[in-house]
Amino acid sequence: MKDYKLLTYRPELTQEQFKEGMDFSKVKVNAGAAKAAAFKTLLIKIGLCLTVVTGVVIYVKIKNSVPKHKSITAIDSANTQDSAFIDSVAFIQKKVQVLKQVESLPEKTQTVKDSSIDVMEGINSVQHMEPVVIVESNTAKKDTSKTLASKTANQKVKKEFKPTLNGRCVIWKSDNYCELPLSLKYVSGWDCSSCDFDNVDCSELERNLIALLVTVTPKPQQRLKLESGFKNISLVKNDGSVIHPAFLSLGPKNYFGKNFRSSAFAAHYTNEINLFLFFPDAQSGDIVAIKGLGEVMVEN
Amino acid sequence: MHIQKNIANRMLTEKEQVERSKTSPACFEPLYVKYYEGMIRFVYKRVESFDDTKEIVSVVFTKALTNIGKYKDKGFPFSSWLFRIAINEINQFYRDSKKLRAISLDEKGIKNIAAETAMEKNELISNLKRALTYLSDEDLLLIELRFFEERPFAEVAQILGVSENHAKVKTYRVLDKLRSAYARV
Numbered sequence: 037m038k039d040y041k042l043l044t045y046r047p048e049l050t051q052e053q054f055k056e057g058m059d060f061s062k063v064k065v066n067a068g069a070a071k072a073a074a075f076k077t078l079l080i081k082i083g084l085c086l087t088v089v090t091g092v093v094i095y096v097k098i099k100n101s102v103p104k105h106k107s108i109t110a111i112d113s114a115n116t117q118d119s120a121f122i123d124s125v126a127f128i129q130k131k132v133q134v135l136k137q138v139e140s141l142p143e144k145t146q147t148v149k150d151s152s153i154d155v156m157e158g159i160n161s162v163q164h165m166e167p168v169v170i171v172e173s174n175t176a177k178k179d180t181s182k183t184l185a186s187k188t189a190n191q192k193v194k195k196e197f198k199p200t201l202n203g204r205c206v207i208w209k210s211d212n213y214c215e216l217p218l219s220l221k222y223v224s225g226w227d228c229s230s231c232d233f234d235n236v237d238c239s240e241l242e243r244n245l246i247a248l249l250v251t252v253t254p255k256p257q258q259r260l261k262l263e264s265g266f267k268n269i270s271l272v273k274n275d276g277s278v279i280h281p282a283f284l285s286l287g288p289k290n291y292f293g294k295n296f297r298s299s300a301f302a303a304h305y306t307n308e309i310n311l312f313l314f315f316p317d318a319q320s321g322d323i324v325a326i327k328g329l330g331e332v333m334v335e336n
Numbered sequence: 337m338h339i340q341k342n343i344a345n346r347m348l349t350e351k352e353q354v355e356r357s358k359t360s361p362a363c364f365e366p367l368y369v370k371y372y373e374g375m376i377r378f379v380y381k382r383v384e385s386f387d388d389t390k391e392i393v394s395v396v397f398t399k400a401l402t403n404i405g406k407y408k409d410k411g412f413p414f415s416s417w418l419f420r421i422a423i424n425e426i427n428q429f430y431r432d433s434k435k436l437r438a439i440s441l442d443e444k445g446i447k448n449i450a451a452e453t454a455m456e457k458n459e460l461i462s463n464l465k466r467a468l469t470y471l472s473d474e475d476l477l478l479i480e481l482r483f484f485e486e487r488p489f490a491e492v493a494q495i496l497g498v499s500e501n502h503a504k505v506k507t508y509r510v511l512d513k514l515r516s517a518y519a520r521v
Contacts, residue, residue, distance in 0.1 A: 057390035067401035
């Protein structure tokens with residue numbers, strides 16, 4: 037409720053009163069002053085905006101100039117670009133190579149080795165690092181020591197590696213690749229554009245293929261996608277080589293061969309995906325990298 | 337036909353004056369002279385002191401001249417733009433001064449309201465102040481424009497920046513509100 041003042045029967049204004057306050061020159065002067073004040077305010081606002089923008093630009097430049105700690109979690113996000121994925125796989129390869137070379141050094145160069153391993157800790161910040169080539173000491177090594185060095189290197193990789201895939205990957209040992217466990221959760225469907233599925237009969241799968249069962253619980257922003265030739269799924273082997281799956285199964289009756297073609301394929305699922313990847317060769321300690329989902333080490 | 341032509345010429349002249357004022361403030365003077373009296377009357381109906389009225393009107397024209405570059409002709413007369421500035425300035429004046437909003441009521445206004453609410457004149461006057469307390473600023477403005485100042489609906493709509501039909505509907509809703517306010521007091 038609002039109170040008012042009621043003025044009843046007020047006297048009418050006279051012509052003198054009307055003329056009394058009429059002064060256009062005053063209005064003109066006031067308007068000029070108001071415009072000048074508005075212009076001044078505008079200048080101040082522009083100045084403030086420029087200061088803020090300059091500050092932000094300087095802040096961003098300073099922030100970008102500091103070397104960023106880029107780990108293999110770079111492909112953790114579903115929106116990761118192809119280049120980031122390729123960089124990540126290349127990075128794992130180089131890491132394996134460097135570790136193997138460091139391990140193959142003779143005992144005498146232990147101090148050098150230690151310092152090399154220290155350097156390895158900083159490797160994450162240098163994604164495009166060239167592989168280290170150590171020539172002299174390798175030539176004197178025997179085959180047995182090479183195997184030993186390789187094993188130690190694998191252990192190092194294992195130790196250094198931090199999985200970014202929310203799940204695990206195991207070697208699936210089965211006599212019959214047609215009998216996928218029905219108790220597992222598989223993808224319920226998919227969106228696919230320009231797809232050529234290249235469906236394969238499971239009985240045709242070669243017996244010498246190694247099947248890996250990847251169980252993953254994707255984060256909310258992650259999607260399982262498939263690219264032509266499964267180029268988005270890689271297996272980085274202990275020797276640093278990279279291979280893609282020869283076959284893939286998204287569940288019973290859904291076996292796709294390597295000739296799979298798609299411009300956009302995204303799987304539907306509830307909360308967990310079980311995916312079978314068939315590689316010509318795979319062993320414990322290898323790393324499976326799935327673009328958009330992350331990387332995980334193969335377990336027995 | 338002749339009258340229509342004259343009106344069209346007058347409107348065109350006013351439009352031209354407005355357009356010229358955007359580049360040259362001196363061209364605003366004819367508009368100032370033309371609307372000054374109407375503006376004084378309009379503000380004086382809502383403000384108790386004549387000195388305050390003059391001050392407010394001066395601010396209204398200063399603001400109009402300062403912002404005339406932003407004025408866009410939307411088919412309403414130029415005066416409706418000035419009245420809207422005046423309404424804002426009056427509201428600002430009451431916010432700053434903390435004074436009670438003044439309502440000027442004359443014989444004509446009382447008659448109009450009495451006719452609309454079907455009440456006795458004496459009863460209406462004695463309770464009007466309390467009944468008006470139930471109305472919002474916008475409702476009060478409608479009552480003033482339509483019944484105290486006897487403006488046609490078209491002009492009320494132009495001042496409020498709404499369609500004529502909308503103004504009519506709103507006015508009759510406010511009258512209903514006023515009738516129920518009378519029932520309460």
